[in-house]
Structure formats: C-alpha cells, structure tokens
Amino acid sequence: MSGAAASGSFTMSSEAEHLGRLRRWLRAELEGLGVDRPTQAALLVAVGELCTNSIRHAYEGHGGQPINVSVQGHEDRLVIEVEDFGRSFDPTRYVEPDLDALPDHGVGLHLVRRIADSVSVDVRRERGTRWTLVKYRPGRATASPGSVDAGAAPAS
Amino acid sequence: MDIDVTRAQDITVVMPRGDLDMAAADQMRRTLTELVDKGDRKLLIDLELVGYIDSSGMGALVAAMKHARNTGGDLRLCALQDDVRAIFEMTRLIKAVTIHPTRPEALGAWA
Numbered sequence: 700m701s702g703a704a705a706s707g708s709f710t711m712s713s714e715a716e717h718l719g720r721l722r723r724w725l726r727a728e729l730e731g732l733g734v735d736r737p738t739q740a741a742l743l744v745a746v747g748e749l750c751t752n753s754i755r756h757a758y759e760g761h762g763g764q765p766i767n768v769s770v771q772g773h774e775d776r777l778v779i780e781v782e783d784f785g786r787s788f789d790p791t792r793y794v795e796p797d798l799d800a801l802p803d804h805g806v807g808l809h810l811v812r813r814i815a816d817s818v819s820v821d822v823r824r825e826r827g828t829r830w831t832l833v834k835y836r837p838g839r840a841t842a843s844p845g846s847v848d849a850g851a852a853p854a855s
Numbered sequence: 856m857d858i859d860v861t862r863a864q865d866i867t868v869v870m871p872r873g874d875l876d877m878a879a880a881d882q883m884r885r886t887l888t889e890l891v892d893k894g895d896r897k898l899l900i901d902l903e904l905v906g907y908i909d910s911s912g913m914g915a916l917v918a919a920m921k922h923a924r925n926t927g928g929d930l931r932l933c934a935l936q937d938d939v940r941a942i943f944e945m946t947r948l949i950k951a952v953t954i955h956p957t958r959p960e961a962l963g964a965w966a
C-alpha cells in the first residue's frame with residue numbers, strides 16, 4: 700500500500716443547491732491529483748449521487764445537516780469518502796434497478812457502482828453512513844466493479 | 856436553471872442551461888410534463904449547454920419520455936456533450952431514446 704500523496708476534505712450542507720459548489724471543489728481536487736477529464740466527470744457523478752442520497756434519504760430532505768466528502772490521492776488509486784449522520788443506509792433493502800424498464804428513479808447507486816472500482820459502506824455506526832469509493836489509476840490493478848461491500852469498515 | 860422553450864413547426868425544442876442535477880430535476884420534470892399536458896407531442900431536448908447530468912436529471916427525462924409516448928408523442932435528445940453521453944451509456948437509456956448529433960440534424964430528421 701502506498702501512502703497518501705495528497706488529501707482534501709469538504710463539508711456541504713444538505714441542500715441540493717450546494718451540490719454545484721461540491722462539484723467545483725471536487726473537480727479542482729481531482730485536477731490537482733492529475734486525474735484525467737473523463738474520470739473527473741464520472742467521479743463527480745458518483746460522489747454527487749451519494750450526496751443526493753444523503754439529502755434525500757439519510758436526512759429525508761431536511762436542510763442544514765452536514766455531508767462530509769474527502770479525497771485521498773495515492774500513487775495507484777483515489778479513495779473518496781462520503782459521510783452523513785442521518786438515517787443509515789440499509790444494504791439489505793437495496794435492489795438493483797431493472798434498467799430495461801427504464802426506471803425514472805433508483806438508478807443513482809447503479810451509477811456509483813459502475814463508476815467506482817470498489818464501493819464499501821460502513822453502517823456500523825451510531826448514526827449515519829460512510830461510503831468509500833476506490834478508483835484505480837489507469838493501468839493499475841482493479842477490483843471487480845459493481846460490488847458493494849456492505850457493513851465493512853471503509854478502506855483507509 | 857434556465858430552460859428555453861422554442862418551437863420549430865410541430866417540434867418543441869427545450870434547451871436547459873446548466874447542470875441537470877437534483878437541484879434542477881424537478882423544474883425540468885415540471886416543464887416537460889406541462890408541455891405534454893398542453894398537447895406538445897414532439898419534444899426535442901437540446902443538451903448542448905448541459906455539462907453535467909445525474910440520475911435525478913435522467914429521471915426527469917425518462918419520466919417525460921414515457922409521458923410523451925403514452926400520449927402518442929415522443930421525446931428525443933440532441934447535442935450531448937461527451938461527459939453527459941458517458942453517463943447515459945451507463946444506463947439503458949442510450950438505447951431507448953433517439954439521439955441526434957446536432958439540433959439541425961434532429962429537426963431535419965424529425966420534421
């Protein structure tokens with residue numbers, strides 16, 4: 700395991716209008732870590748989906764609640780964490796959407812799983828959920844995309 | 856979000872400007888629903904000025920497409936930026952909706 704080359708963190712309030720500010724921060728962080736433009740764009744979506752879930756489900760639309768996002772850049776990978784302190788995500792209730800039915804909701808976590816090389820979710824907390832996404836640098840070993848390691852402690 | 860609505864013959868062109876995320880999705884969904892409810896049957900969504908879309912934004916487009924098709928119409932897309940197209944390709948929506956490279960090509964093909 701290589702040490703963190705750089706890291707940054709950002710806290711947003713749980714209102715949808717702050718998502719744009721989050722994206723601007725995240726894009727600057729990823730740019731500084733040398734992440735290519737298409738990967739930046741995809742990770743903006745993945746992190747945005749998790750923050751949207753925090754607003755919509757963990758905090759049930761209530762504003763003024765914290766959502767923490769952090770990025771660690773390693774030589775071989777990026778590690779991004781998204782954390783809230785609302786109602787915990789229940790991995791046993793997650794159902795993969797039927798994309799052939801063209802659902803108009805419930806596709807966010809599907810996108811997260813498509814974009815990240817691994818996804819883990821820590822719900823063994825008093826309150827809230829912490830997601831950890833890992834995205835390997837081009838040419839580096841990758842885990843199987845699509846797996847959600849539910850209940851596991853996030854990678855550090 | 857600013858959403859321009861113009862008409863070219865029987866085609867209604869809807870052009871959102873900005874990020875189509877959770878903050879903008881409800882407005883987009885309402886706008887499209889109202890157009891279909893008023894009788895517009897051919898909705899062309901010009902995404903040239905949309906650099907970001909998430910599942911909320913796509914959900915608004917899917918809901919409007921289904922609504923339009925249920926009333927005998929359709930919804931098509933044009934001028935997708937590469938980043939936006941990449942997200943569409945992660946769902947089946949890319950196969951379910953007609954996408955044109957540019958607005959003029961869309962208008963020419965659908966007239």
